Amino acid sequence: MAVDVEQQGPALLRAAAAEVRSWEGEVSEARGRQVRWVAGEYGRALAHDEHPLGDDAVAEDLFAREAIDAYLELAAQGSLRVRQAANVRSGDNSRQIRVEVLALLARALGVRADLPPQPDPAPKEPVAARPRSLLRASLTELADRSGALPGQIRMLAIGAVVDDTGVRSGEACACGIQDLSPSLEELRVVRRPQGWSADDAYTELLALSELSRAALRRWLPERQALLARVGGTAAALWVSLHGNHAHGRTVPAGTPLQPRGLYRAWTKAVTAANVEMAGEPSWTPLPTRLEQVRRGVQPKVRPAPMRPDAERAVVLLDEVAKRGAELVAQRSGALGTTAEREARVAVRKAICEAWAEGVDHALQLAILADEGLTDDAGLAAAGWDPALLAAVDRAEGRGRPTKAKAV
Numbered sequence: 001m002a003v004d005v006e007q008q009g010p011a012l013l014r015a016a017a018a019e020v021r022s023w024e025g026e027v028s029e030a031r032g033r034q035v036r037w038v039a040g041e042y043g044r045a046l047a048h049d050e051h052p053l054g055d056d057a058v059a060e061d062l063f064a065r066e067a068i069d070a071y072l073e074l075a076a077q078g079s080l081r082v083r084q085a086a087n088v089r090s091g092d093n094s095r096q097i098r099v100e101v102l103a104l105l106a107r108a109l110g111v112r113a114d115l116p117p118q119p120d121p122a123p124k125e126p127v128a129a130r131p132r133s134l135l136r137a138s139l140t141e142l143a144d145r146s147g148a149l150p151g152q153i154r155m156l157a158i159g160a161v162v163d164d165t166g167v168r169s170g171e172a173c174a175c176g177i178q179d180l181s182p183s184l185e186e187l188r189v190v191r192r193p194q195g196w197s198a199d200d201a202y203t204e205l206l207a208l209s210e211l212s213r214a215a216l217r218r219w220l221p222e223r224q225a226l227l228a229r230v231g232g233t234a235a236a237l238w239v240s241l242h243g244n245h246a247h248g249r250t251v252p253a254g255t256p257l258q259p260r261g262l263y264r265a266w267t268k269a270v271t272a273a274n275v276e277m278a279g280e281p282s283w284t285p286l287p288t289r290l291e292q293v294r295r296g297v298q299p300k301v302r303p304a305p306m307r308p309d310a311e312r313a314v315v316l317l318d319e320v321a322k323r324g325a326e327l328v329a330q331r332s333g334a335l336g337t338t339a340e341r342e343a344r345v346a347v348r349k350a351i352c353e354a355w356a357e358g359v360d361h362a363l364q365l366a367i368l369a370d371e372g373l374t375d376d377a378g379l380a381a382a383g384w385d386p387a388l389l390a391a392v393d394r395a396e397g398r399g400r401p402t403k404a405k406a407v
Contacts, residue, residue, distance in 0.1 A: 002019075003015045003016055003019050003108055003109055003110075005058075005059055005109060005110070008055065008056050008057060008058055009043065009046050009053075009054065009055035009056055009057050010043030010044075010046060010055060012057075012058075012059060012062070012109070013039040013040075013042050013043050013062070013105065014039055014040075014043065016039065016105040016106075016108040016109050017035045017036050017038075017039035017040075017105065017108075019108040020032075020035045020101075020104045020105060020107075020108050021035055021036065025192070025201070027104070028170055028259065029258065029259060029260065030259060030260065031101075034097055034101050035101050035104060035105070037101075038097070038098050038101040038102065038105070039101075039105060041071075041075055041080045041098075042062070042071050042102075044080045045070070045071045045074050045075070045080055048074055048079060048080070050070065050074060050079075051067070051070045051071065051074060052066060052067060052070055053067050053070075059106075059109045059110075059111045060111055062111075063102070063105075063106045063109075063111050063112065063113040063114060064114055065114040065115075065116070068102060068113070068114065068115060068116070069116065071098075072095060072098060072099075072116070075094070075095075075098060076094075076095060095118075096118055099115050099116065099118055102115060103115060126292055126293075126295035126296035127286060127287065127292055127293045127295075127296045128296060129296065131284065131286055132163050132293060132296060132297075134273075135159060135163075135270065135273055135286055135293070136159060136160060136163055136211060138272075138273035138276055139152075139155055139156040139159045139160070139269065139273065140156055140211070140215075141276070143155075143156035143215070143218070150222045150225075150226065150241055151241050151265065151268075152269075153215075153218050153219055153222050154219055154222065154223075154238070154241070154265070155265060155266070155269040156215045156218070156219075157212070157215035157216050157218070157219035158172065158238065158262070158265070158266070159266075159269065160208075160209065160211045160212040160215045161187065161208065161212050161215075161216075162290065162293060162294050162297070163293070163297060164187075164206065164207065164208050164209050164212050164297070164299060165187060165189060165206040165208075165297065165299045166206075166294040166295070166297030166298075166299050167187075167189055167206075167294065168192075168290075168291075168294065169259045169262045169263060169266075169290050170192065170259050171189050171190065171191060171192060172238060172262060173236075173238060173256065173257050173258060173259050173262055174190060175187065175188075175189065175236075175237040175238065176235040176236055176237055176395070177235050177236075177237055177361070177388070177391045177392060177395040178235065178360050178361060178395070179237065180216070180237065180388055181205075181352060181355050181356075182348075182351050182352065182355060182361065182364075182382075182383050182384045182385065182388065183348070183352070183383045183384070183385055184208060184212075184213040184216050184217070184385045184387075184388060185207065185208055185213065186205045186206060186207055186208060186356075187205070187206050187208055188203060188204075188205055188206075188304060188358075189203070189204050189205075189206055190202075190203050190306070191203070191204055201306070202303070202306065203303070203304040203305060203306050204301045204302070204303060204304060205301065205302050205303075205304045205356055206299045206300065206301050207299065207300035207301075213385075216387070217385065217387045220387040220388065220390065220391050221387060221390070223237075223239055223254075223391065224390060224391065224394060226239055226240070226241065226253050226254040227239065227254040227394055228254070229252040229253065229254060230252055230253075230254040230255065233395060233396065233397040234254065234394055234395060234397070235395040236255075236256035236257065238256070238257040238262065239253070239254045239255060239256060239257055240253055240254065240255050240256070240257055240261060241253055262290070263290065266288070266290045267288040270286050270287075270288045270293075271288060273286065274286060302356075304356055304357075304358070305357065305358055306358075307358055308357050308358035308359055309357065312357055313354070313357055313358070313359050316350070316353055316354040316357055316359060317354060317359065317363070317364070317367055319350040319353070319354075320347070320350045320351055320354050320364055320367050320368065321367050321368075321370065321371055322350075323343070323346045323347035323349075323350040324347055324350075324367065324368040324371040324372075324373045324382065325371040325372070326343045326346065326347070327340075327343040327344060327346075327347045327373065327378070327381065327382060328371055328372040328373050328378070329343075330343040331343075331378060331381065344381050344382065344383075347382045347383065348382060348383035351364060351382060351383055351384075352383070361388075361392045361395075362392060362396050365379070365384075365389075365392065368382065376389065
């Protein structure tokens with residue numbers, strides 16, 4: 001939506017903030033909150049005696065250097081806080097956020113912002129391989145205890161996947177059931193580096209370790225139970241553990257996990273690991289920020305298309321159908337023969353290639369059903385993980401095509 005630049009002062013800043021927050025795929029939920037915060041703060045600055053502008057300020061004047069410097073100084077002093085705090089002066093990180101948001105607000109208004117130069121922040125040291133390995137061991141121990149809670153099982157799966165893939169919190173929360181390969185050996189991730197536009201996003205397929213696969217096999221049934229009160233389709237891989245409230249309505253457990261929820265869960269899990277491992281040889285407390293953990297990861301990766309190529313998808317599905325029919329024919333006789341094993345390998349390869357192209361699970365399962373591959377044992381022979389099959393059923397909001405075919 002276009003911003004009415006005839007507005008002035010606080011109203012103009014609020015309109016610019018609304019425009020920036022509407023940029024789906026480019027502005028995260030966390031950045032959206034920062035945009036609203038800065039616009040409100042700058043609006044209050046216009047009523048302050050020490051700011052050169054007033055409520056009638058126009059866009060060009062708001063983003064002149066003198067006006068910006070005055071706002072940043074008032075903000076740093078704590079003079080624009082709605083509620084006063086003991087430590088009123090804000091730090092360099094808050095200033096950096098304000099400058100970044102001002103650039104977005106100016107862009108929304110179509111004006112040039114004369115922003116002060118900002119030094120590059122000192123990079124935080126990534127977590128080395130050994131501490132990450134110890135964290136995985138700690139998460140595994142917590143999840144393996146008798147009576148382990150769903151949150152501990154979820155964090156084992158998230159921790160293992162992050163350590164394999166280096167996925168960002170927003171990228172992790174965007175993952176769905178469709179992004180798991182049929183055998184759980186890979187995860188599809190749409191990479192959206194911070195500061196990049198939606199058009200710059202790209203897709204990668206990242207290898208998952210045996211620990212990740214085992215953790216996902218434990219998490220998916222827990223996820224299934226959490227979806228009991230969620231109606232319709234449910235495709236998110238990571239879901240909430242508890243009900244909540246949003247926009248005046250009750251939100252049940254099993255709704256998609258948001259980056260803020262992932263941050264809280266990760267902080268809680270790493271804090272618990274730090275307590276558990278205190279005093280152990282070679283253990284130093286891990287940072288509770290996911291960013292520092294993931295930046296130490298060097299994942300095994302291969303590129304993938306952002307969306308399937310229609311012509312190639314048809315060819316790949318024909319191969320899935322052909323190899324599925326061959327497996328059905330071999331399974332009608334003695335199992336475990338060389339021919340049956342070769343048929344299993346061939347159909348798994350065909351299914352994997354179709355998934356890598358972006359063909360969704362339900363379509364592949366429907367194709368296999370048409371060829372007579374309808375039972376869970378046969379699909380397992382074709383490379384489908386049973387835990388994922390149940391999740392696909394639930395994600396579609398109906399029974400699997402193979403099951404319907406078998407009735």
